Amino acid sequence: MTLTATAPIVQMVRFAMVGAVNTGTYxxxxxxxxxxxxxxxxxxxxxxxxxxxxxxxxxxxxxxIRPTWRKFLLFPLTNAANFVITTFGVYALVDLAHFSSTWAPLAAAVAAIPITFVVSRTIMLRPDNRQASESLGESVAQTTPTA
Structure with missing residues (x-):
């Protein structure tokens, strides 16, 4: 197996790790x-x-990859499916199934993981055009006054 063939697998494992941290943060x-x-x-x-x-x-x-403003602004699209699935899931579990509002978000999040990975990978690995490729760090550095 070549490095390029394993890249999606490695990314999926890393995505899952980030997802665990993100779920904890959430x-x-x-x-x-x-x-x-x-x-x-x-x-x-x-x-x-x-x-x-x-x-x-x-x-x-x-x-x-380096974070760019374009990707930052597109990134919420990667969570659109996640948001819809988890929001409906939380509502259905709490209001319809009378599940605990404390645990409902964790249960609802599981169904959204595969969809979120596919959309995330598509957006994050999409090449930026020249005008929109300025990184967030470069943008901050250009607006910070120098002594």
Whole structure:
């Protein structure tokens, strides 16, 4: 097996590792927010916060690419299916099946993993055009005043 043939497998393993960290991040945020917000509001806000961390972990660790503004702005598309599946899953588990709102998000997240990987890989490995390929780091460096 060549390196290019194993790349998707290695990326899938890394994606799963990032997913575990991201799920933990999401779940801690969700539990903290659940103390002050209704469960769906806590879910949505925790999901958005965890998605930002997921972008950077996937860029640097999973796909070994530099994060660009274009990919950052497209990255939420990788979570669209995840968001729909988990949000419907949380709702169905809590309101319809009377499952605990504490555990429902973890159960709902499992079904979304394969779809999220395929969409993530497609967007993250897509070549950027020249104008949109400026990295997030380059953008910050250009706006920071020098002494």
């Amino acid at each position: 779940y801690v945020c969700y539990l903290l927010l659940l103390k002050e917000l209704p469960y769906l509001a806590a879910h949505i806000l925790a999901f958005c916060l965890a998605m930002v961390g997921s972008f950077f972990l996937n860029a640097y660790f999973t796909y070994r």
